[in-house]
Structures are given as structure tokens and as C-alpha cells.
Amino acid sequence: MHEWALAEGIIKTAEKFAEDHRIEEITEVKIMIGELQQIEHDIIEFALDQMRTPRMKKTKFVIDTVPARFKCRKCDHEWSLDTQKLDEETGEAIHFVPEMAHVYLKCPNCGSPDFEVTEGRGIWLASLKGRKLE
Amino acid sequence: MNDPRLAIIPGRFDKVRRIIAVSSGKGGVGKSMVAVALALALRDKNQIVGLLDLDFTSPSTHVILGVEGLIPQEDKGITPPIAHGLHYMSIVHYSIDEPVPLRGADSSNAIIELLAITRWESLDYLIIDMPPGIGDATLDMIRLIPRIEFLVVTTPSRLAYESVRKLLVLLRDQGIPTIGVLENMSMKHTDYIEEQTKVASTRYLGCIDFDETLEVSIGYPESLVKTNLYKQLAELCETI
Numbered sequence: 318m319h320e321w322a323l324a325e326g327i328i329k330t331a332e333k334f335a336e337d338h339r340i341e342e343i344t345e346v347k348i349m350i351g352e353l354q355q356i357e358h359d360i361i362e363f364a365l366d367q368m369r370t371p372r373m374k375k376t377k378f379v380i381d382t383v384p385a386r387f388k389c390r391k392c393d394h395e396w397s398l399d400t401q402k403l404d405e406e407t408g409e410a411i412h413f414v415p416e417m418a419h420v421y422l423k424c425p426n427c428g429s430p431d432f433e434v435t436e437g438r439g440i441w442l443a444s445l446k447g448r449k450l451e
Numbered sequence: 452m453n454d455p456r457l458a459i460i461p462g463r464f465d466k467v468r469r470i471i472a473v474s475s476g477k478g479g480v481g482k483s484m485v486a487v488a489l490a491l492a493l494r495d496k497n498q499i500v501g502l503l504d505l506d507f508t509s510p511s512t513h514v515i516l517g518v519e520g521l522i523p524q525e526d527k528g529i530t531p532p533i534a535h536g537l538h539y540m541s542i543v544h545y546s547i548d549e550p551v552p553l554r555g556a557d558s559s560n561a562i563i564e565l566l567a568i569t570r571w572e573s574l575d576y577l578i579i580d581m582p583p584g585i586g587d588a589t590l591d592m593i594r595l596i597p598r599i600e601f602l603v604v605t606t607p608s609r610l611a612y613e614s615v616r617k618l619l620v621l622l623r624d625q626g627i628p629t630i631g632v633l634e635n636m637s638m639k640h641t642d643y644i645e646e647q648t649k650v651a652s653t654r655y656l657g658c659i660d661f662d663e664t665l666e667v668s669i670g671y672p673e674s675l676v677k678t679n680l681y682k683q684l685a686e687l688c689e690t691i
Contacts, residue, residue, distance in 0.1 A: 321527035322568045326455030333458065364527075410545040413529065413568060416561035419553055420546045430552045438560075440455055 319413065320356055323440060324364035327378075330442055332370055340447040343376045347444040351437040352385040355400050355412045372447075385437030387422075394426035395435070456567040461597050463566060466573040467501070471630065471691075472592055475604045476614030478583035481635040482604050484665065484680060486580035487515045489602075491676055492685040494536045498575040501531065504541035505592075506582040507551050507561055513543050517670035528570040535672045540569055559587040566595060584614070585621050593625055600628045602656070602691070605644060606636045612647055619651050630691050631656040656690075659683050 331346050350356050358380055365378050388395045403411065403421075410417040415438055419430050464470060473486040483506070490502045504512040513519065516534050523529040523544055531540040542551060542565065553561060571577060579599075582588045592599055601622055605615040615632065622629050631654030634644045638661045648655040659680055668674035675681055 319528050319568045326459045329458035330453050330455040414545050414561050414564045416557045417545050420549050420551050
């Protein structure tokens with residue numbers, strides 16, 4: 318997913334959560350990002366900073382990356398992958414749509430494209446800290 | 452907490468006036484041809500039109516349009532490239548026309564990802580070429596896309612219509628607007644589909660004859676716009 322689109326989604330989700338729970342000031346948002354997304358931390362941090370809402374003036378954005386792990390549905394082989402080593406075209410396609418991993422990657426044991434991304438896919442807001450309205 | 456991708460999808464369609472999903476309960480009824488011809492017909496009526504191919508496992512609109520190697524532009528997300536005057540988005544921009552073997556949950560994730568990153572310009576119409584059936588893509592569209600309308604394609608066959616009927620029931624039960632049912636590839640006129648659409652309280656959009664000249668127009672939109680399919684859809688544009 319693109320960093321700016323992701324930042325926009327994070328800001329909107331955090332803002333809605335704060336509104337629903339009457340949080341006046343958000344102090345910290347913890348974001349978990351799957352390695353398969355290949356998100357550049359500098360860019361997303363910059364994008365988040367540009368999109369701060371009034372209740373996020375002092376918010377600390379904590380970003381953690383979860384390593385990618387795969388399990389073959391055909392032979393049960395499990396493996397991990399250094400996404401930094403992907404060639405440019407593959408890396409770019411998987412960056413925008415991570416499911417393209419099924420187009421470009423195969424099980425290193427049996428060659429099947431029918432594998433599961435067991436860890437390191439997706440983006441989620443793990444926690445949000447803030448001060449509630451008195 | 453919610454998936455942050457879902458928070459931005461509805462806003463991605465803010466500048467799109469009408470969103471029409473060309474859909475069917477059954478495969479092989481000519482959805483992709485209808486979707487492309489409809490998009491071209493609207494373009495030729497000076498409308499600004501987008502075309503989104505959501506058939507990830509069997510995309511074919513790029514073959515009908517005769518385009519390859521298109522690259523979306525990056526700008527705080529991605530902007531669809533222009534193909535024959537259409538703002539055109541397809542998974543083939545990323546899969547390079549290789550097989551895309553996706554199971555249900557992966558297919559749904561890919562759809563969500565594509566909808567979240569794609570920034571549509573101001574459009575009069577966005578035509579969506581849907582995969583057949585009432586699986587992940589249809590359910591995701593119903594769930595995620597505001598103001599979506601369905602244009603349902605069938606052939607005259609009872610086999611096709613039986614699946615189409617189930618799609619119509621699903622759409623009706625979910626309160627999703629249906630423009631109507633288009634009968635495609637007719638070789639011998641019967642009243643069967645028209646009568647069935649009355650039973651389903653759905654508008655019958657008309658009957659498109661089987662067009663033997665269509666096959667040679669694949670890959671050549673300038674030939675496609677000379678076919679009877681295109682001409683009949685151009686007339687239909689006036690009524691949807």
C-alpha cells in the first residue's frame with residue numbers, strides 16, 4: 318500500500334476512534350505494519366506529520382514492523398523472506414498490492430503459489446492513548 | 452481497531468457521479484465486452500469515464516482494449532492511467548498478465564488494497580467489470596462502495612438466468628439499486644428473460660443479438676465501436 322494512502326487511513330481511523338470514545342487529545346498511536354507492505358518509515362512518518370488533526374498536535378506515532386512469514390498449503394513448508402532482496406518490479410507490485418506475492422513468489426520447497434502469509438501482511442492500529450474529555 | 456484501509460475507501464469515490472457494476476451470476480455471458488463497450492459509448496457521449504477491472508483471476512478488459520504496459524502514476528496513492536480516453540485500472544498493471552491464483556480472503560484483501568490506493572479523478576461514470584457470481588468481489592462492493600448500482604448481464608439461457616436470479620435476489624435483499632437486466636448473445640428471440648425480469652420486479656434493459664463480428668474487434672476499440680453491441684449499448688446509455 319502506498320505510504321500516503323496508508324497515513325490517510327491511519328489518521329481517519331484514529332480520529333474516528335477518538336471521536337467515538339470522547340478522547341480530546343491523542344498522545345500516542347501504535348501502528349503495526351506487515352513487512353510484506355514494504356512501507357518506508359521516513360515517508361509514512363512525514364505523511365502522518367503533515368496530516369495531524371487538532372487533537373493530534375502532540376501525538377507520538379510508533380511504527381512497528383512484523384516480519385513476513387509464509388506457509389505452503391500444499392507441502393506445509395514454512396519460510397520467511399527478506400523483502401529487501403526482491404527485484405524492483407516484484408517489490409513495486411507487492412508494495413502496492415501485497416497479494417501480488419502469489420504472482421511472483423513460489424514455495425521454495427515445492428514451487429506452489431498456493432501459500433498463506435501467516436505473519437507480516439496488513440496494517441493495523443495496535444493501540445491509541447489519549448486524554449478523555451472531562 | 453478497524454482496518455485503516457476501510458476508512459479511506461468511501462472517500463475515494465467522492466468525485467465520481469455514478470458507479471455502475473456490470474455483473475452477472477454466471478460467467479461467460481459477455482460482462483467484460485458489455486462493460487468496455489458501455490464505457491466507450493459513454494466516452495463518446497462526452498462523458499468522463501473510468502473503467503475498473505475487478506476480475507482479478509481472469510482480467511480481460513485490457514485484452515479487449517488492446518493495451519499493455521500501462522503504469523499508474525504515484526501521487527499520494529495512485530492515479531489510473533488513461534487508455535483510449537478511459538481512466539483505466541486493472542490488476543494487470545501489477546500482475547504483468549501473469550496468473551493471479553488467489554483464494555477468497557486474499558482476493559478480498561487485494562480488492563480492498565486496490566480500492567484504498569486508487570484515487571479517481573472527477574468522473575461522470577465509473578464502470579466496474581465484476582467477476583461472475585455472488586462471492587467476495589460482489590460482497591465487498593456492496594459493503595464498501597457508496598452509491599453503487601448494478602447492471603446485470605445474462606444470456607437467454609435458463610442456466611445463466613438461474614444464477615442471475617440469485618444475484619438479483621441478493622441485491623434486492625440488501626437494498627442495492629439495480630439498473631436492470633441486459634439480455635446478451637441472443638441467437639433466437641424468446642420472451643423468457645423479459646418475463647422473468649417481470650417476476651423479479653426488475654427492469655428489462657433489452658436484448659443484444661449475438662454478434663459474429665465481435666471476436667475480430669477484440670484488441671481494437673476502433674473496430675468495437677462499429678459493432679452492433681456498441682450501437683445497441685450506445686442507445687441504452689440514453690436510458691440508464
